[in-house]
Amino acid sequence: MMDLATMALAGGTMMGLGVAAGWVLGWASRIFHVEVDPRIERVNAVLPGANCGGCGCTGCQLYAEAVVAGRIGPDKCTVGGPSVAQAIAEILGVELGETWPFRPIVHCRAHTGDKLQMGNYSGESTCAAANLVNGVQGCTYGCLGFGDCERACEYDAIHVVDGLATVDYEKCTGCGACARVCPRNIITMVPFKRERMLAVACSNKDFGKDVRAVCKVGCLGCKACSKASGLFIVTDNLARVDYDHYDPEHFVGVDVAIEKCPAQGILYVGKPEKRDLEKLGDIEPPKLVEANFRTTVDRTDWQG
Ligand code: SF4
Ligand code: SF4
Numbered sequence: 001m002m003d004l005a006t007m008a009l010a011g012g013t014m015m016g017l018g019v020a021a022g023w024v025l026g027w028a029s030r031i032f033h034v035e036v037d038p039r040i041e042r043v044n045a046v047l048p049g050a051n052c053g054g055c056g057c058t059g060c061q062l063y064a065e066a067v068v069a070g071r072i073g074p075d076k077c078t079v080g081g082p083s084v085a086q087a088i089a090e091i092l093g094v095e096l097g098e099t100w101p102f103r104p105i106v107h108c109r110a111h112t113g114d115k116l117q118m119g120n121y122s123g124e125s126t127c128a129a130a131n132l133v134n135g136v137q138g139c140t141y142g143c144l145g146f147g148d149c150e151r152a153c154e155y156d157a158i159h160v161v162d163g164l165a166t167v168d169y170e171k172c173t174g175c176g177a178c179a180r181v182c183p184r185n186i187i188t189m190v191p192f193k194r195e196r197m198l199a200v201a202c203s204n205k206d207f208g209k210d211v212r213a214v215c216k217v218g219c220l221g222c223k224a225c226s227k228a229s230g231l232f233i234v235t236d237n238l239a240r241v242d243y244d245h246y247d248p249e250h251f252v253g254v255d256v257a258i259e260k261c262p263a264q265g266i267l268y269v270g271k272p273e274k275r276d277l278e279k280l281g282d283i284e285p286p287k288l289v290e291a292n293f294r295t296t297v298d299r300t301d302w303q304g
């Protein structure tokens with residue numbers, strides 16, 4: 001049986017150890033203390049909490065940390081848009097340059113009846129799977145219509161309609177999930193500087209006659225648009241809009257270009273909020289996010 005002296009010794013030892021441990025912990029917390037910038041919490045509080053990755057970070061908290069650390073700009077939250085960018089700029093005490101909402105453009109306008117269907121694909125009903133094999137449809141660039149983008153969109157803002165991915169700009173928040181998931185890279189995220197933006201709705205880089213063989217509405221690369229207006233550039237047999245110079249000065253001849261396009265492939269798309277229109281001016285648009293159009297189809301025939 002433990003006598004009183006032993007118990008007192010044990011108790012004293014425990015107390016001494018406790019005091020020593022407390023002192024060590026206190027010392028360590030002072031030495032290794034990392035100051036957390038309180039602005040991170042404030043920035044996080046004004047973010048929408050979508051954790052969509054549209055800003056390039058893997059969540060709103062990481063974006064808040066990055067923006068406070070100065071590694072990324074305050075206007076990169078595509079879901080929050082200009083109002084959130086302004087709120088972040090105020091927290092950081094910085095001037096916010098002019099910003100526009102980014103919205104997706106689908107560079108294809110071929111509905112089911114417009115494109116050559118090969119008809120013998122019976123694999124998994126996803127664009128990612130279908131894109132890996134040849135023989136699903138004639139055009140190896142355009143929309144496959146299996147709806148990977150539709151499933152990726154958390155805002156019910158893009159749907160496959162008659163074989164073609166179609167954006168609902170009233171619902172779209174510009175998170176970019178559709179663009180990231182499309183295996184054909186035909187969705188670009190474009191700064192919407194106007195209520196409706198011009199787009200060349202094609203991504204096929206083949207020669208005109210090859211395009212015509214697989215699609216009724218594909219770009220032929222004929223240059224009728226670029227001859228009519230400086231807003232269009234044709235490279236690799238494919239026309240595109242020069243969004244870097246999307247201002248009134250460069251709109252001369254656009255109507256002629258639209259009319260002369262034999263594929264009728266130049267469209268106006270989109271409908272952002274009115275407050276975005278108030279920001280129109282002579283200011284340079286933000287950096288364009290552009291897809292790298294290329295066919296990624298394995299030419300090996302589908303064997304079923
Ligand atoms: S359509 Fe959906 S997934 Fe694509 S940018 Fe808009 S909200 Fe995001
Ligand atoms: S846009 Fe891309 S992801 Fe969406 S249905 Fe077409 S091919 Fe699939």
